[in-house]
Amino acid sequence: MSDTREPKQFVVSDRNLALELVRVTEAAALASSHWTGRGKKNDADGAAVEAMRIAFDTVAIDGTVVIGEGEMDEAPMLYIGEKVGAGGPAMDIAVDPLEGTNLCAKDMPNAITVVALAEKGNFLHAPDVYMDKIVVGPNLPDGVVDLEASIENNLRNVARAKNKPIEDIVLCTLDRERHEELIAKTREAGARVRLLSDGDVAAAIAACMDNSQVDIYAGSGGAPEGVLAAAAVRCVEGQMQGRLLFEDDAQRERAQKMNPGKDPDRKLGLHDMAAGSVLFSATGVTSGTLLRGIRRLPTHAVTHSLVMRSKSGTVRFIEGHHNFSTKTWTPQ
Template identity: 50%
Template sequence: MKKVLREITLDLVRVTEAAALVSSLQLGRGDKEAVDRAAVDAMRGMLDYIPMRATVVIGEGEKDKAPMLYIGEKVGTWEADSPEYDIAVDPVDGTRLVAYGLSNAISVLAAAEKGAITYLPTFYSWKLAVGPELAGKLDLNLSITENLRRASEVLGVKISEITVVVLNRDRHRDIIEEIRSAGARIKLISDGDVAAAIATAIPESGVDIYMGIGGSPEAILAAAALRCLGGEMQLRLWPHSREEKEKVLSDGYDLERIYRTEELVSGEDVVFVATGITSGDFLKGVRYMRDKVITESIAMRARSRTVRKITAYHDVKHKHVPLKSRGGDVSFFELQR
């Protein structure tokens, strides 16, 4: 298993590259559904080429609501001697960002040993993400003000020098007000909280803390990356309706429990890959230059904490992308027309 995960890391990069390339053709057209359809089709098509026996545990939704990359779907070649493990995917983290030509959209995939990726029963979670310097130093049970005070002490800076990323949502009004009252800087984002959480562990991003209520699947993907970067994700389940709350409680979940990084994605054989679709805090987006298309991807492994950035130059006239809906490879040049 250890050897195989290392060997297929670059193959997994090709998966997010394909999703980024095809979805980038929808840039600025205002159609979020078209962005997602394109990315899902390309990601699912490329996964058929990867020598593995993998199960989607975080994907596009339940089988009856998602035609491809649904939870429980089997992907890969499924050859007898291939390794078996679980994957979490988000073909586009930030479909709205691509649809309207905004920054920070990425295509994401995480792979781990069978059973290593935790299932979260709520659509949303209360999340707190930090980089290596603050890992283990903050606590989701504490107030925002107290966590900012602790961060100030650990980092050796004034609270006014700390930057917190928050999704710009009505539900975050109180959170934003408390951060402002404490004196910290705020970076509000419209979408793309996987990239935002990971940015806390990227020194050049200028981001120190990510907090707020966001998607649970995105939390798992960010946790996989933070495992590889030495950062930390903490979360608490946040039911968004009375019906969801009743179901979660009846299933035996504790709404006060704090999940931490290693509980969300366990084991040492964790791989995280992502490709930029639109340029953002830590990845450049897809760029078109005459007969070439340039992509930038990142690949990480938890075991070695090795992080690789990969710049690829794709020759438009020779590039083919496998689309599941077409049953095989399609010329990228033809897709552009």
């Protein structure tokens, strides 16, 4: 009788990889923190990209960037298709080295560094277009929200499922002109609205966390950020739906080429965006709803990170203390 159990070394590798990812997001956060509040978002982003790319050289994977900084001719590092890692299992990588470059530059809440891993072929290859999104947390009935339902119906369903008056339901969305109708209808339904200037990955995750006081995330934001959010939502067994939004036929054709045989206009379920075994890590750059920001002290820096695995459902918050005298990077 053959033994069909999963090899033990794969399980150990999977666990180790989850913790190795923290070092990658920590490196990017530490590098970008030098630019916090200095008003130079491009310098902050560049520092995060370079530090994250170098950190990946120590991770035991054969990785391919599928959500990254752009095409090869647009980005010198972490471009779509770039190979990273020190060798190991074939993995697809989704990154946002600094989500919220403006937030970092202005020292506003919720700037984070983000990485997600999935087994090869399990991330949606999302072009740089908008995605309509809706997210709720775990322990709710399947289908409690639907992207095609009105926001009023979705809010009522969430309130009923959570056994809360609709007046206590909080919807989070980006503060954008395109969301004026969504915001108005949410308030007309009696619910509250929390507006963000940037950072919809952190906001989508917050909708899945009990201590965030966010019940639902909705609205349109970047499609690459939607895939990163889906990876995190998978890890905590939340619910998410999305749909790519196109400005012209060229964008639609690009999405079709990136995902052959798939209807680019289809409604995307959570597993359409992030399937299989998924690992996720984020580190705070500035303090926000999800994570504390970097604290830079005379001799060391303190980081606060979140790391999750879909296989186990484990959510870890990790505080790291980084000694300037022994760290391989040099504080500026």
